[in-house]
Amino acid sequence: MQKVIFQCEGPSGKIEFEIAGDIFLIRETGKGEFCIPINSLLQIEYRNHPWMFQNNTFCFWLSVVWTVGGSKQKREILLFHDQKENTDLLRFLETRYPDHCLIGPSEKERARLLTDSNKNIYRLYALGFATTLGIISTILIIQIIFIYLSIFTSQFVTVENTDTFYRAGKFLFIVVLVPLTLLIMILLKKLMVVKTDQRGLTLQKIFMRKTLHWEEFELGSARTENSNIYTGLFCYYSDQANVLTASNVVEIPITMRGGNAAVLKMSAGESGRLYREFYYRGKVSLEEARAVKAFP
Numbered sequence: 001m002q003k004v005i006f007q008c009e010g011p012s013g014k015i016e017f018e019i020a021g022d023i024f025l026i027r028e029t030g031k032g033e034f035c036i037p038i039n040s041l042l043q044i045e046y047r048n049h050p051w052m053f054q055n056n057t058f059c060f061w062l063s064v065v066w067t068v069g070g071s072k073q074k075r076e077i078l079l080f081h082d083q084k085e086n087t088d089l090l091r092f093l094e095t096r097y098p099d100h101c102l103i104g105p106s107e108k109e110r111a112r113l114l115t116d117s118n119k120n121i122y123r124l125y126a127l128g129f130a131t132t133l134g135i136i137s138t139i140l141i142i143q144i145i146f147i148y149l150s151i152f153t154s155q156f157v158t159v160e161n162t163d164t165f166y167r168a169g170k171f172l173f174i175v176v177l178v179p180l181t182l183l184i185m186i187l188l189k190k191l192m193v194v195k196t197d198q199r200g201l202t203l204q205k206i207f208m209r210k211t212l213h214w215e216e217f218e219l220g221s222a223r224t225e226n227s228n229i230y231t232g233l234f235c236y237y238s239d240q241a242n243v244l245t246a247s248n249v250v251e252i253p254i255t256m257r258g259g260n261a262a263v264l265k266m267s268a269g270e271s272g273r274l275y276r277e278f279y280y281r282g283k284v285s286l287e288e289a290r291a292v293k294a295f296p
């Protein structure tokens with residue numbers, strides 16, 4: 001069989017993909033060569049990546065999973081969007097290995113997502129909220145540490161009324177549990193998430209839980225925007241703020257007969273995963289799914 005080589009590009013530089021007979025080779029600068037026998041190949045998956053890299057370019061993950069001695073191996077390669085060689089590689093892999101690819105629409109993926117027992121969780125965009133909770137928690141914890149150090153040592157301050165400091169420390173400890181618990185629940189995907197199953201979609205935010213059955217709602221046109229991450233004092237509001245990087249964020253309006261039901265704000269990576277499921281459930285067209293990079 002004729003050898004096929006693709007010279008692709010990502011943030012790490014040039015990545016070469018070579019398909020020759022029963023061997024799939026990946027050569028990445030600084031990471032050596034990965035040789036994957038085709039008979040051990042399990043899956044090739046496409047996932048959108050929400051963060052902006054060099055030259056103001058967004059990327060996608062190409063994940064390759066195979067087995068070695070009965071154990072699974074996984075290699076993830078980050079490639080730039082909208083480059084011909086990268087796009088040609090995806091099309092070639094879909095054609096050559098249709099039973100292994102989760103790149104474009106896949107009947108294998110559709111069957112898995114639509115099974116009665118299947119449940120999925122997608123994160124809502126909560127970077128700013130989680131960061132605020134983390135800063136508040138950190139400040140309160142530092143204050144608690146300072147109070148108890150003040151009680152047990154005279155290095156910082158002489159304590160005349162230890163009962164007052166004990167009560168203050170206990171009060172701050174109770175207060176810090178609130179933002180810390182919320183932050184942990186967000187990290188564990190208990191809050192600020194969208195859950196899906198065979199019945200429908202459940203939106204779970206702080207002090208809010210709403211379940212919508214699949215037949216009850218329709219999706220409006222998704223709107224994409226870049227959310228900048230700033231550095232500098234007071235970040236966005238500072239004259240010294242600098243843009244560290246940017247994230248691609250997608251807003252998805254959900255409508256019902258009575259009007260708007262909710263707006264889902266998600267990173268482009270999570271919205272891409274969700275839109276793949278929306279496509280398989282007949283909620284959006286293939287063009288709408290491709291518009292948010294659910295499919296290349």
